[in-house]
Amino acid sequence: xxxxxxxxxxxxxxxxxxxxxxxxxxxxxxxxxxxxxxxxxxxxxxxxxxxxxxxxxxxxxxxxxxxxxxxxxxxxxxxxxxxxxxxxxxxxxxxxxxxxxxxxxxxxxxxxxxxxxxxxxxxxxxxxxxxxxxxxxxxxxxxxxxxxxxxxxxxxxxxxxxxxxxxxxxxxxxxxxxxxxxxxxxxxxxxxxxxxxxxxxxxxxxxxxxxxxxxxxxxxxxxxxxxxxxxxxxxxxxxxxxxxxxxxxxxxxxxxxxxxxxxxxxxxxxxxxxxxxxxxxxxxxxxxxxxxxxxxxxxxxxxxxxxxxxxxxxxxxxxxxxxxxxxxxxxxxxxxxxxxxxxxxxxxxxxxxxxxxxxxxxxxxxxxxxxxxxxxxxxxxxxxxxxxxxxxxxxxxxxxxxxxxxxxxxxxxxxxxxxxxxxxxxxxxxxxxxxxxxxxxxxxxxxxxxxxxxxxxxxxxxxxxxxxxxxxxxxxxxxxxxxxxxxxxxxxxxxxxxxxxxxxxxxxxxxxxxxxxxxxxxxxxxxxxxxxxxxxxxxxxxxxxxxxxxxxxxxxxxxxxxxxxxxxxxxxxxxxxxxxxxxxxxxxxxxxxxxxxxxxxxxxxxxxxxxxxxxxxxxxxxxxxxxxxxxxxxxxxxxxxxxxxx
Numbered sequence: 001x002x003x004x005x006x007x008x009x010x011x012x013x014x015x016x017x018x019x020x021x022x023x024x025x026x027x028x029x030x031x032x033x034x035x036x037x038x039x040x041x042x043x044x045x046x047x048x049x050x051x052x053x054x055x056x057x058x059x060x061x062x063x064x065x066x067x068x069x070x071x072x073x074x075x076x077x078x079x080x081x082x083x084x085x086x087x088x089x090x091x092x093x094x095x096x097x098x099x100x101x102x103x104x105x106x107x108x109x110x111x112x113x114x115x116x117x118x119x120x121x122x123x124x125x126x127x128x129x130x131x132x133x134x135x136x137x138x139x140x141x142x143x144x145x146x147x148x149x150x151x152x153x154x155x156x157x158x159x160x161x162x163x164x165x166x167x168x169x170x171x172x173x174x175x176x177x178x179x180x181x182x183x184x185x186x187x188x189x190x191x192x193x194x195x196x197x198x199x200x201x202x203x204x205x206x207x208x209x210x211x212x213x214x215x216x217x218x219x220x221x222x223x224x225x226x227x228x229x230x231x232x233x234x235x236x237x238x239x240x241x242x243x244x245x246x247x248x249x250x251x252x253x254x255x256x257x258x259x260x261x262x263x264x265x266x267x268x269x270x271x272x273x274x275x276x277x278x279x280x281x282x283x284x285x286x287x288x289x290x291x292x293x294x295x296x297x298x299x300x301x302x303x304x305x306x307x308x309x310x311x312x313x314x315x316x317x318x319x320x321x322x323x324x325x326x327x328x329x330x331x332x333x334x335x336x337x338x339x340x341x342x343x344x345x346x347x348x349x350x351x352x353x354x355x356x357x358x359x360x361x362x363x364x365x366x367x368x369x370x371x372x373x374x375x376x377x378x379x380x381x382x383x384x385x386x387x388x389x390x391x392x393x394x395x396x397x398x399x400x401x402x403x404x405x406x407x408x409x410x411x412x413x414x415x416x417x418x419x420x421x422x423x424x425x426x427x428x429x430x431x432x433x434x435x436x437x438x439x440x441x442x443x444x445x446x447x448x449x450x451x452x453x454x455x456x457x458x459x460x461x462x463x464x465x466x467x468x469x470x471x472x473x474x475x476x477x478x479x480x481x482x483x484x485x486x487x488x489x490x491x492x493x494x495x496x497x498x499x500x501x502x503x504x505x506x507x508x509x510x511x512x513x514x515x516x517x518x519x520x521x522x523x524x525x526x527x528x529x530x531x532x533x534x535x536x537x538x539x540x541x542x543x544x545x546x547x548x549x550x551x552x553x554x555x556x557x558x559x560x561x562x563x564x565x566x567x568x569x570x571x572x573x574x575x576x577x578x579x580x581x582x583x584x585x586x587x588x589x590x591x592x593x594x595x596x597x598x599x600x601x602x603x604x605x606x607x608x609x610x611x612x613x614x615x616x617x618x619x620x621x622x623x624x625x626x627x628x629x630x631x632x633x634x635x636x637x638x639x640x641x642x643x644x645x646x
Contacts, residue, residue, distance in 0.1 A: 003064040003083040003127070006270040007386050011539075012152035013061045013087035030487070032494025039497030042531035042554070043193075044242065045489060047167040052155075053089035053098045054478075063088045063118065065128035065145040069271040070291070071224045071298040072133050073212045078291065079273030081131050086148045093117040095144050099151060099174060102140045106180045113180070116140040139179040139222050143200070146228045147177060150267060154236050157393035159537030159547075161482065164235065165242040166196040175235055179222035185303055187221040188628040189234040191245075196238075198231045203302075211301035219302045226264040226295045226309075233260035234628055242531065243402035243554060243571055245627050247613040249604055250323070250330055251405045257631065258331030261295055262338055262392055265312055268292060269385030276378040283369055284350070284377050287313065287343040312339035321406065321440045324609070327631060334406055337439050341431035342388045348426055350380050387541060391417055391428070397536060398456060400590040401552040402571040403597070407443030408588075410436045414454045415586065419548075420540045456586045459508055463584050468495035469533075469549055470582035480535045480547060493530040496576070500553050501528050510574040510589035511555050518593050522560030525592060528573070529554050548585070549578040557592035561619040565602055568621045572597070 035041065055061065062085035074080035093115045094102045104113050116137040118128060128145070129138040154162045167173030176197040184201030191197075200222035205213045213219060221227045237259055238245055247253045269275055274291065282289040296309035310328065312335045319333045355362045357373045369377075391413065398412035414429050421428075433449050436442075446453050467473060469492060475484035483489050500509045512518075512525045519525065531552040538546045554573035561567040572592035577585045591597075604610050605621055612630060614621045624630065 003062070003085045004270065004272055005062065005085040006149055006153065007383075008153040008156035008390075009062075009085055009087055009149050011156045013055065013085070030490070032490060032497070034498045034501070035494060037527075038501040039528045039530060039553075040526075041490070041493055041497075042242070042529050042552075044163065044165060044239075044532050045493050045530060046169065046486075047163075048169070048172045048486065049483060049489075050099060050161055050163045051172045052151075052161060053087075055088060060088045062086060063124075065118070065141055066131050066138075067142050067145050067225065068131055068223055069225055069268065069274050071226075071296075072131075073298050073301075078277045079271055079275075082271045082273065083127050084145060084149060084271075086145050087152055091118050093119075095140065096174075097144070097148075098172075100144055100147050100177055101174045102144050102177045102179065104136055104140050104179065107182045116144075118144075133218075133220060133223060136180065139220060140177075143177045143179050143198070143222050143228055146225060147175070147198075147232045149270070150229050150232050150263065151236070153263075153267065153389060154393055157390035157538075158240075158397070159539070160480075160535055162236055163239045164196055165238045166191050166193055168194055175232075179220070185299075186629070187227050187231050188626075188631075189231050189238070190626065190629065191235075191238060196235055198228075198235065200227070200231070205302035206304050209302045210307070211298060213298060213302045219298060221299065224296050224299055225268065226261075226297075227299065229264040229267050230260040230295075231628075233263040237396065240396050241399060241401060241404075241552075244404060246402070246571065246623055247610070247627060248403050248571075248601055249405065250325070250327065250609065252403060253327040253613070253627075253631065254325075254330035255334065255404055255406065255409065256331075256628075257328055258334040259392070261310060261312070261331065261335050263389065264295055265293065265335070265339065266342075266385045266389035266392070269382045272378065272382065275382050276374060279374050279378045279381065280368060283364060284354070284373075286346055286381060287340065289313075293339065310335075312336055314340075319439060324607075326609075333439050333441070334409070337435040337441065338388070338392065338432070340435040340438075341428070342384065344431040344435070345388075345426055345428055346381060346384055349384065350377055353377065353380075387428075394420070394538060397534075397548075397550045397575070398577070398586070398588060399575065400588045401531060401554050401573045401575055403590055405444065406436075406441045407446070410441065411443050411446075411454050411456060412588075414451060415456045418451070418455060420538050420544070420546055421542075456588050459584050459587055461508060463505070463508065465582040465584075466495055466499055466578065467582055468492075469578055471547065471549075471580040473582075474535070474549075476535075480537050483535070489533065492533040496533060496551050496553070497528065497530045500574075500576070507591075508589075509553060509576070509587065510572055510591035510594070511553070512557070512572075512591065512593055516593070520560070520562075522562070524558050524560075526556040526558075529556070531573075547580045549580075549582075551576045551578070555592055559598060559602075565606060566616055566619055566621045568601070568605060570598060570601055 064083050066083050069082045089097045091097050095118045104115050113136040128141050132138050164173045179200050181199035185203045186201045202218050202220045204216045205219050207215050278289040278291040293313040294308035294311045300307050300309040319336050321333050395412040395416045398416045475488045477484050511528050533551045536548045536550050557570045559570050572590050575588035579585050615624050
């Protein structure tokens, strides 16, 4: 079969470098007026941006590589192996490219195993190394290829180059991929500030696995497509919203898990043979397809779960939002809601095909569906999954910069989709609202669930435009997805920082002055911090293109120890979405003094769940390091209830 090319990869691969564009890395930019007195800059504004390879004349569009589409135990006739096109870039052995670097060592400090050289002529001619659980070079190829295509999906959905939340000041960062990090029933994303790493463990299967695995045989988490996508999504989401790793509320922790699962599920629809096989087995009922709706099957079957690690499918009872649920269980409520909305829209879009195939009755006869109908349904499912994936990713730009709740994500989904597709002829937004409502997921402060009530609002008072942030004033490196250099980024941050920190505008942007009378004795706030200023170029299903500028401003509040409990640091701020003319279109505000926020935060910090993620140092509570390792705790020897959460 010909290599499959996801829509996002095709868009990513076609980008060419601009003559004379040069590198985004430049000498340190000068401080802007007001910097350090009226506002400060987040670490992300000071790092060099990620610079992916841009195709040059004469270079190929793609590099075809073979991968496992699910895991090594899926039957080949169900599409277990696929040859996928990855956006081409020159590679060093590892492989090491512009965005990812694979480290094939086994454990820390060990000698490397055989290293994948994907530019070797013989390997190039064979579409990479043959899929094999026993060849470490294929393991390296697998994580590189899957991560590259997921990165392309994010880049296309966001309309810009996704960045990382780590790196040094002197060079663009690469995400390190370690397919053999060590003996552990675990895989996790690790960020120490300067370096980010995806760590994939391996482990012996249980004595009685419930799939085709050999008892005691090694299971490599790096060969699970779902696990690789899941962990990379943690890293990409961390780059988009660095404060989402601070466990301030059960929804914040669960959202990282749910979003990573959603990306893994929808990414699987990019493999035609897998989707066609699932359509054939489920007779077109996606909400019943185990092949498409289950996650990390081999991991679950080899660790005593007797089934997949998680699933988006209904298990006989409707999952509903409840306080106190474990993060993965709470996240599964969000996953099932969005998957239900996806299945609902799929049925709407394919009803006419079914009517045509059944002579107008709409009732499918017993037995296997006609092959032509299977192909048509599979094509519709893949296309729709690509749209839902982009919708979910784009919504992150419409989320508050900190303390996200599931209800706020629904508002982000609705607003982001309306911005790109105002008419919504298939009622995607209605399907999402209904699915959230059925699970009792409600946004705070919303009186009803109509579209106009759910959408984020423009500023309450008339704000003058920011001419320095109009697209006519911005300097780009080639196209609007690339800021010209560090000086330009700092200039943009300065324009926004001075604007939002004017005393008369603080409340409109969810910010608080140091002498605000609402502050309790001993509490104090820091200066507003500009975390990011990013361009966005979004393409809709009908070819429409929308440009915006998306920025985050945060503010830290230190809540002093008191009779109510230990002290803690509390964040607020806003997401600002600006038009190409520099006008403020939306403000997604989350003030540190928002109604009930401190009380809800204190209640969570006093819960048993919070003790897993927070530690007491003197009179203050501080977050423990390694949130994702805590979430995914899985070293061999850990209790079963802990070690199986990946």
